[in-house]
Amino acid sequence: MRPHLTMHVLDAATGRPASGVAVVLTDEGGAEIARGETDADGRAGLGPARLAAGTYELAFATGAYFAARGVAAFHPRVRVTFALADEADGSPRHHHVPLLLSPFSYTTYRGS
Known part of the structure; x- marks a missing residue:
């Protein structure tokens, strides 16, 4: 079964998946829900089933990712805050958060 929340991190400077990026999921109050790390394809799934x-x-540990590769980076951590919503009928909607990285910028959006 696919996790309720997935992400995909790409290193735009190299054109390759960003493997080994540590990521932590927290709720609105800052309580940790789950943590993990991107796989060889730059993907991770976090959280409970729903x-x-x-x-x-x-929170993506982008500074550590770049430091491990000997690359100076401007953003030591990328924090993506988002609102999770259910489908109109109340069923859970899968949420996907892509992150495109470079040492000095990043972009994210709601994926599918």
């Missing part, structure tokens, strides 16, 4: 609708944050 997260309640609400506001959450993903």
Whole structure:
């Protein structure tokens, strides 16, 4: 079964998946829900089988990722705050958070 929340991190400077990026999922109050690390394809799935609708944050350890590769980076951590919602009928909606990285910038969006 696919996790309720997935992410995909790509290193735009190299054009390759960003493997080994540590990521932490927290709720609106800052309580940790789950943690993990991107796999060889830059992907990770976090959280319980279902997260309640609400506001959450993903914190990606981008500084450590770049430091491990000997690359100076401007953002030591990327925090993505997002609102999770259910489908109109109340069923859970899968949420996907892509993150495109470079040493000095990042972009994210709601994926599918």
